[in-house]
Amino acid sequence: xxxxxxxxxxxxxxxxxxxxxxxxxxxxxxxxxxxxxxxxxxxxxxxxxxxxxxxxxxxxxxxxxxxxxxxxxxxxxxxxxxxxxxxxxxxxxxxxxxxxxxxxxxxxxxxxxxxxxxxxxxxxxxxxxxxxxxxxxxxxxxxxxxxxxxxxxxxxxxxxxxxxxxxxxxxxxxxxxxxxxxxxxxxxxxxxxxxxxxxxxxxxxxxxxxxxxxxxxxxxxxxxxxxxxxxxxxxxxxxxxxxxxxxxxxxxxxxxxxxxxxxxxxxxxxxxxxxxxxxxxxxxxxxxxxxxxxxxxxxxxxxxxxxxxxxxxxxxxxxxxxxxxxxxxxxxxxxxxxxxxxxxxxxxxxx
Ligand code: KG4
Numbered sequence: 001x002x003x004x005x006x007x008x009x010x011x012x013x014x015x016x017x018x019x020x021x022x023x024x025x026x027x028x029x030x031x032x033x034x035x036x037x038x039x040x041x042x043x044x045x046x047x048x049x050x051x052x053x054x055x056x057x058x059x060x061x062x063x064x065x066x067x068x069x070x071x072x073x074x075x076x077x078x079x080x081x082x083x084x085x086x087x088x089x090x091x092x093x094x095x096x097x098x099x100x101x102x103x104x105x106x107x108x109x110x111x112x113x114x115x116x117x118x119x120x121x122x123x124x125x126x127x128x129x130x131x132x133x134x135x136x137x138x139x140x141x142x143x144x145x146x147x148x149x150x151x152x153x154x155x156x157x158x159x160x161x162x163x164x165x166x167x168x169x170x171x172x173x174x175x176x177x178x179x180x181x182x183x184x185x186x187x188x189x190x191x192x193x194x195x196x197x198x199x200x201x202x203x204x205x206x207x208x209x210x211x212x213x214x215x216x217x218x219x220x221x222x223x224x225x226x227x228x229x230x231x232x233x234x235x236x237x238x239x240x241x242x243x244x245x246x247x248x249x250x251x252x253x254x255x256x257x258x259x260x261x262x263x264x265x266x267x268x269x270x271x272x273x274x275x276x277x278x279x280x281x282x283x284x285x286x287x288x289x290x291x292x293x294x295x296x297x298x299x300x301x302x303x304x305x306x307x308x309x310x311x312x313x314x315x316x317x318x319x320x321x322x323x324x325x326x327x328x329x330x331x332x333x334x335x336x337x338x339x340x341x342x343x344x345x346x347x348x349x350x351x
Contacts, residue, residue: 080344
């Protein structure tokens with residue numbers, strides 16, 4: 001089965017071709033340089049750039065895979081969650097192509113793409129022995145723990161109650177004047193720093209008060225206090241930023257707090273739910289410190305870990321076609337969405 005994947009949910013314009021679930025091309029155009037002056041993604045700029053770039057990116061994905069439009073068996077497109085105006089560009093292109101080529105279209109939830117990206121590569125995906133699986137999704141827009149007793153069955157057991165992990169890194173970097181996006185810049189500038197130099201908070205554990213969320217508090221994340229702690233630290237110790245070594249230590253400590261808050265809750269989840277494996281996916285899963293913590297956790301618990309290859313961590317279309325392939329190959333039909341849904345919820349395949 002030859003599938004074309006299309007992803008335009010935020011600021012990456014991406015297309016990919018998968019043959020029987022194996023990634024044959026994965027073309028990503030990042031708009032980061034266009035948004036960097038504003039310190040975040042500007043929806044109007046994003047959608048206009050998708051319109052300009054998507055046709056060329058699709059053609060590049062096809063030629064990279066050595067195939068033609070006529071050889072495609074179907075198209076998979078992200079239809080949510082994300083920025084409405086960005087989602088619409090990929091969705092409209094996918095829908096038009098599917099009609100013109102008379103091939104089926106299927107809609108994919110962006111987070112499903114991230115989750116199944118851990119199984120993708122140059123060979124067809126192998127999911128045997130990985131379920132039940134705990135997935136930690138860490139991106140710029142979301143942070144959640146998803147328990148999957150089988151592929152296509154999603155139970156959200158914890159999530160952030162404020163900022164996402166990527167957002168905490170992006171906002172922290174902006175606050176320190178480091179630029180956008182924060183995750184990679186923080187990783188780079190923290191290199192060689194002492195992650196224990198400043199003790200930052202790790203989320204909700206020491207905070208009292210009423211708990212109004214449906215999830216177990218011990219499995220939920222909170223990064224807004226961490227960001228505020230960074231702000232206060234900089235205000236109270238302005239000299240830190242003038243000293244390169246202290247600045248490096250501060251950034252390393254901030255990065256450590258984000259990674260640690262994620263790892264601690266994942267470990268609790270693995271203690272509470274029977275798992276054959278666990279996965280960490282999404283843009284932040286590129287982070288070296290977090291990847292190392294995940295590997296240590298895997299050794300400690302004796303539970304196998306699945307991580308995406310670096311090119312599949314941040315937004316891409318291979319993960320969208322890959323999620324579609326895994327679903328279709330289990331006998332589920334193509335389901336073309338009627339529209340995009342910026343607030344799309346994860347839905348079980350069987351429902
Ligand atoms: O998954 P993604 O590409 O987009 C969303 O679906 O949100 O994730 C983007 C996020 C950004 O917040 C970015 O700062 C973060 O991933 N990120 C990283 C790294 N590379 C990207 N965070 C930490 N370390 C990195 N190396």
